[in-house]
Amino acid sequence: MAVAENVRPLAGSRTAWLRWRPEVSTELLALLASVFFAVACNYELWHTLVADVQAHARLLVAVFVFVVALQAFLLGLVLTRWTAKPLLTLLFLATAFAAYYMTTYKVYLDPDMIRNVLETDPHEASELLVSGLLLPLLALAVLPIAALWRLRLRSRTWLRAAWIRLAFLAGMLVLAAGGALFAFQDLSALARNHREVRYLVTPTNYVVSLSKVLLATPPGPAKPLLPIGEDAHEVARADGGRPRLLVFVLGETVRAQNWGLDGYLRQTTPQLAAMDDVVNFPDVESCGTSTQVSVPCLFSPYGRHAYDQARIRSHQSLLHVLQRAGVQVLWRDNQSGCKRVCDGLEFESMARATDPALCDPKRCFDEILLSGLQARIRPDGRDRIVVLHQLGNHGPAYYQRYPPAFRRFTPTCDTEQLGNCSRQQIVNSYDNAVLYTDHFLARAIELLRNEPGYDSALVYVSDHGESLGENGLFLHGVPRAIAPTQQTRVPMVMWFSPGFAQQQRLDLACLRQVAGEPASHDNLFPTILGMFQVQTGIYEPKLDLLRGCEHTRP
Numbered sequence: 001m002a003v004a005e006n007v008r009p010l011a012g013s014r015t016a017w018l019r020w021r022p023e024v025s026t027e028l029l030a031l032l033a034s035v036f037f038a039v040a041c042n043y044e045l046w047h048t049l050v051a052d053v054q055a056h057a058r059l060l061v062a063v064f065v066f067v068v069a070l071q072a073f074l075l076g077l078v079l080t081r082w083t084a085k086p087l088l089t090l091l092f093l094a095t096a097f098a099a100y101y102m103t104t105y106k107v108y109l110d111p112d113m114i115r116n117v118l119e120t121d122p123h124e125a126s127e128l129l130v131s132g133l134l135l136p137l138l139a140l141a142v143l144p145i146a147a148l149w150r151l152r153l154r155s156r157t158w159l160r161a162a163w164i165r166l167a168f169l170a171g172m173l174v175l176a177a178g179g180a181l182f183a184f185q186d187l188s189a190l191a192r193n194h195r196e197v198r199y200l201v202t203p204t205n206y207v208v209s210l211s212k213v214l215l216a217t218p219p220g221p222a223k224p225l226l227p228i229g230e231d232a233h234e235v236a237r238a239d240g241g242r243p244r245l246l247v248f249v250l251g252e253t254v255r256a257q258n259w260g261l262d263g264y265l266r267q268t269t270p271q272l273a274a275m276d277d278v279v280n281f282p283d284v285e286s287c288g289t290s291t292q293v294s295v296p297c298l299f300s301p302y303g304r305h306a307y308d309q310a311r312i313r314s315h316q317s318l319l320h321v322l323q324r325a326g327v328q329v330l331w332r333d334n335q336s337g338c339k340r341v342c343d344g345l346e347f348e349s350m351a352r353a354t355d356p357a358l359c360d361p362k363r364c365f366d367e368i369l370l371s372g373l374q375a376r377i378r379p380d381g382r383d384r385i386v387v388l389h390q391l392g393n394h395g396p397a398y399y400q401r402y403p404p405a406f407r408r409f410t411p412t413c414d415t416e417q418l419g420n421c422s423r424q425q426i427v428n429s430y431d432n433a434v435l436y437t438d439h440f441l442a443r444a445i446e447l448l449r450n451e452p453g454y455d456s457a458l459v460y461v462s463d464h465g466e467s468l469g470e471n472g473l474f475l476h477g478v479p480r481a482i483a484p485t486q487q488t489r490v491p492m493v494m495w496f497s498p499g500f501a502q503q504q505r506l507d508l509a510c511l512r513q514v515a516g517e518p519a520s521h522d523n524l525f526p527t528i529l530g531m532f533q534v535q536t537g538i539y540e541p542k543l544d545l546l547r548g549c550e551h552t553r554p
């Protein structure tokens with residue numbers, strides 16, 4: 001009997017759940033969902049308003065009412081008796097992911113970040129799928145979705161439904177306006193001084209950003225890139241001059257602050273520091289704070305100084321201009337592709353290589369980019385540029401970016417879940433990955449020193465930096481206008497073989513002086529054109545870092 005008595009309440013609650021099928025109107029559902037989003041899924045918004053903006057209670061109330069009413073209004077536009085459940089299911093699920101990543105890494109879901117997510121390769125994505133997601137998924141998606149499907153949506157005659165919906169939409173607009181008027185001055189100051197906060201309002205942020213990205217680049221075959229520098233041609237080499245070879249190492253997520261050559265207290269670049277023919281540029285600014293922004297930008301003539309993302313993404317790159325002028329181009333990739341910068345040019349992905357010394361089934365260490373390289377660049381009289389696109393310090397799995405021999409700063413953070421590690425552990429892993437990039441660059445330079453068929457040079461620059469917990473920020477991708485210097489200051493080094501310096505009549509002492517001045521990704525386009533002595537109308541001499549130090553050119 002005791003057993004039966006114990007079972008009954010349980011069975012009772014089970015049938016109660018099965019019987020629980022309350023009827024609600026679609027409008028009430030839209031409002032409830034909006035309140036749920038505002039309360040449960042917008043931690044980062046409220047935290048930023050309280051901690052960074054130091055909003056007072058009146059402003060918080062105004063933002064709350066405004067956000068709830070506005071999101072309910074938007075839901076009111078798309079939810080019907082038939083669409084409500086599937087659409088809200090999708091929104092609960094996507095919002096749970098969004099809320100988790102925003103809170104964990106403090107990211108803003110603007111169009112650049114959404115592009116970033118869409119272009120991430122499956123391995124990177126799987127590194128971000130971590131067990132810490134379970135609880136937020138349960139609380140923010142599974143539970144509300146279960147409740148949602150228990151509801152019955154009230155049916156009304158067509159005319160009555162239309163009237164009620166119109167009244168609801170008007171009511172939400174009035175409520176939003178009322179919320180805004182309640183603290184109008186502070187709210188307009190917020191909109192002026194902290195524009196980026198709108199990218200914290202979830203789920204509107206990712207829905208709007210996603211629509212913007214899809215409108216700018218509709219799915220389907222990409223349009224051909226518009227030509228630039230159609231007049232480009234190389235000045236003929238002096239008699240007896242060997243072909244030029246430039247290895248351009250495109251780094252990933254290395255910040256200047258942790259770069260030994262830039263004065264970091266830890267020597268994270270011992271091998272480069274031991275070479276006296278490497279020129280270091282300690283004050284370089286990146287174009288963007290993400291690969292998606294920086295890579296197309298730094299290969300574009302428009303750059304940051306004339307920044308126009310649509311124009312950059314629709315036009316050819318530096319590499320197309322070089323190829324047109326007669327320079328042979330090869331892009332070797334250990335990352336997520338070249339972002340159309342090498343469209344139609346020779347491209348080789350190394351990410352699926354199987355060298356057991358450098359690769360596991362998912363990934364290869366960056367030295368894979370050097371494997372078999374010499375065979376790919378046998379001298380044939382032509383000038384060449386080889387872009388090596390590193391995996392570099394791509395987070396959050398810094399500990400997977402270097403072989404065991406480079407685990408020199410300890411203890412390390414041996415998980416993607418940065419929240420489970422101390423700041424010091426995270427920094428240690430990050431610095432070990434920098435050590436490995438130092439080693440990789442030193443090996444690349446050695447390879448060029450031993451390549452007698454060319455006069456060669458190497459340029460290394462990172463695409464953007466990284467936050468390692470400063471001001472609670474992790475990873476990168478903060479909107480450029482408010483990005484901290486950790487995300488925008490990047491290392492850059494150059495190396496020239498004696499033959500290359502001689503051919504260009506390059507004065508290295510002079511270049512070391514120039515290297516101390518502020519520079520940016522914008523300098524790369526003209527500097528690299530200059531290295532190959534390519535003449536074209538889009539070459540901007542004043543941005544060429546070498547020009548003032550070459551005695552061949554006026």
Ligand SMILES: [Zn+2]
Pocket residue numbers: 252253290291292463464
């Ligand atoms: Zn990147």
